[in-house]
Amino acid sequence: MYPKNTWYVACTPDEILDKPLGRQICGEKIVFYRGPENQVAALEDFCPHRGAPLSLGTVRDGQLTCGYHGLVMGCEGKVVSMPQQRVGGFPCIRRFPVVERYGFIWVWPGEPSLADAAQIPHLAWAVSPEWAYGGGRYHINCDYRLMIDNLMDLTHETYVHGSSIGQKEIDEAPVNTRLEGESVVTSRFMNNIMPPPFWRQALRGNGLADDVPVDRWQICHFTAPSHIMIEVGVAHAGQGGHAADPSVKVSSIVVDFITPETTTSHWYFWGMARNFKPEDTALTAAIREGQGNIFNEDREMLERQQMNLLAHPERRLLMLNIDAGGVRARRILDAHISAENAAENTPPA
């Protein structure tokens, strides 16, 4: 239920600092490590000698050595050497296309010949000194599409995140969903409302009054397979809202990369990119902590929702206007998956 010929965020550089990382992505058990010249490599996590996971091995000078009997594996999946053995005839293991970019390690779990690094989305905020980024990672036991639904319908903030970013006015503002090329965009604008606690803190952090009405916006951008960037912010009311001058607003981008592990679990990479006070690392840390707490509030709901859906496979869910973002995102995913299946079943000409 996920496309495989596409790029997913697999991990972050801090996860492969001094030893290999084993992680399952789209059902594939993969080992990630820094190979020759510090380039990230991704291989099947299976030693061809006796089936040990290579992720329990060691890396030295870009060489991955199996931690069981010392087989040395090359970054293309071909065995390099093994003590006292001739390895020429040893079977190879799968290698996965992998790219380090924008502070993330991206992996292509499908057919390697189709991988094109140019398809990795451009993240302007990740390469600009005017922006700062902080984020984290959660393992969530639900279908990655339930997380897409969650993020494409922010109505839930009123209920799940009532003490931080939720407020009743979210419910009352109309929501608009449209396709923009390959993106699904869902937006909501709430004018002349009082800011909720998270945004009051952000206003203060940016030196702005926090006890006055604001115009608030949420613009969710989905692109396949599961990248969601949400423009969020508040401006002092009546100054143009989303388009207001930076001196009267505070805004940022909620960054979400959602990577299927199995059909009912995923890795959730979350964070926030902001273009105010980018040099303030204490602020980055404070925002990261607050955001981590907020996103953790979704976990129980999502995991229990998953259990309910597994128990009731026959039930059809509603698709309201507020669900349109998730529904359209799924249509795009379904088209990707169908195209992959068709390609797999087409005999070569």
Next chain:
Amino acid sequence: MYPKNTWYVACTPDEILDKPLGRQICGEKIVFYRGPENQVAALEDFCPHRGAPLSLGTVRDGQLTCGYHGLVMGCEGKVVSMPQQRVGGFPCIRRFPVVERYGFIWVWPGEPSLADAAQIPHLAWAVSPEWAYGGGRYHINCDYRLMIDNLMDLTHETYVHGSSIGQKEIDEAPVNTRLEGESVVTSRFMNNIMPPPFWRQALRGNGLADDVPVDRWQICHFTAPSHIMIEVGVAHAGQGGHAADPSVKVSSIVVDFITPETTTSHWYFWGMARNFKPEDTALTAAIREGQGNIFNEDREMLERQQMNLLAHPERRLLMLNIDAGGVRARRILDAHISAENAAENTPPA
């Protein structure tokens, strides 16, 4: 393996004080809460919008609101409202007949049209100021019928509860099992024996000598589906035993409601009703603690017995005279279940 057209104890009022309770009963995931006018309501624990469990929601003024996107559910399973939505066409969810009585919430997990509150057993001790009640709840991983067997054959007290209520003389006293209308009654009388620790404490608590011989009795009353009331007590020997004057005896009713969760797990509501010193709340608490410890001793035996039976489905168990209570109770249950199955398979006339 359980009847569904019958009343089970679902929970106690303290479990639905300020938020809804999700509990699985006879395979049905149900949310319990206090609806309009403080009446208890029981619904399928499944929001028709996106499948979230309603038990993660909130209750205010008798309204149950889904904690994900704010759908408001009515106590009959019909959607009341949802922010910015017209809900007239929304699908309904199942409601379960539910009654609050005798300090318990009773639920009917089967066909609602058959539910008749008059079938809830009458509990005289629960409505009399001369009686006091204290109890608790355990989750046990075994078929609820193994718990019925356990309570209808108190021989096990000698072995499982040797330090409190067990004593060798239980084994040696003959047991009698008979049908009384719809009840199975198993009784055992042990005359002129020394009281075990639990009963010595009770004698002292009632101002009676505890170092003299007593006549002891155990009279287990089973009624379908899984209610077991056990008259227990001791009287100073030779004064009439069960029929002796209250001034020379101490007696109570062990109260057991056993509610299937799945075919191999159940909720066990246990307690003790007594008609001496009913105003003594410290005594109630002390008895409750002692009883909780005793009933916890059965857990490992029951759960390991269940695992053994699952591993050996081909083994037939013995049905001795001491097992007659459980055997007869199962026959009554089997008849209920057969009748339900027959009714389900009968086309309407």
Next chain:
Amino acid sequence: MYPKNTWYVACTPDEILDKPLGRQICGEKIVFYRGPENQVAALEDFCPHRGAPLSLGTVRDGQLTCGYHGLVMGCEGKVVSMPQQRVGGFPCIRRFPVVERYGFIWVWPGEPSLADAAQIPHLAWAVSPEWAYGGGRYHINCDYRLMIDNLMDLTHETYVHGSSIGQKEIDEAPVNTRLEGESVVTSRFMNNIMPPPFWRQALRGNGLADDVPVDRWQICHFTAPSHIMIEVGVAHAGQGGHAADPSVKVSSIVVDFITPETTTSHWYFWGMARNFKPEDTALTAAIREGQGNIFNEDREMLERQQMNLLAHPERRLLMLNIDAGGVRARRILDAHISAENAAENTPPA
């Protein structure tokens, strides 16, 4: 995937000191206890009355009493008595041939009529005052044959046990595997090398210089079903190695009994027998602790290897020269298993 008509180590005497022990062996749930005259008994862990595990019962004067309702079971699997019951017609339960010898309890999980105590391997070190033994027990979640592979290819010491017994020279020394009657013997000799930490400590413990080159040896002896004795040691270099005079060497036997629990889990009984300073109990304890730490390092590798193999049943593993010990051991096991299957399927003449 294991022979059943053979002797396995089931437990050690300290595990049945004051109550019965329940343990699953080759898929059979068995209760072990000391019966009449202190003889060890092994029975199906299933009370014929109601299926309770007999291992939750009690033992007094060699009588095993079920902890649920007091059935008394005889050591041959025939019911002895039960309070107020005539037990003549009660069904029997299986008894398993069991022998206490060499400080271990040995069980025969297969056909009892074939059991012959003379087939228990002779352990000379266990009956000689010149030897001391210390050991322990681990539960490991993998096929017992992966542990056989592990112990018959000590190349892994370099990688898994790098801080204690591993050293690079193991890799570089040729390995030799041969059949000796019913045994598989894999040996490796490393001459004129510096001793690793574990052996330096042992040299010091035996009053020998630890900062000089040594000749080191490892001789693994496998016998069916899963007993592996490994002669290990170091001698000051050039004095004859394995054959050197005891005054210039330190040596011992690594003792491994590997008992299948299920097809993907086993009980691992490990220890070390040594013939120097046998009276030094502090040394025994120190060696035992060090060895326990070392063998615990294998656990994660073995359990993760098992998971990888379960996930990839189609992958064929390599069988290199270093794997020859495990490969030959498996051939012997396969022959045993085939013979058992053939015998089971042969109709009596």
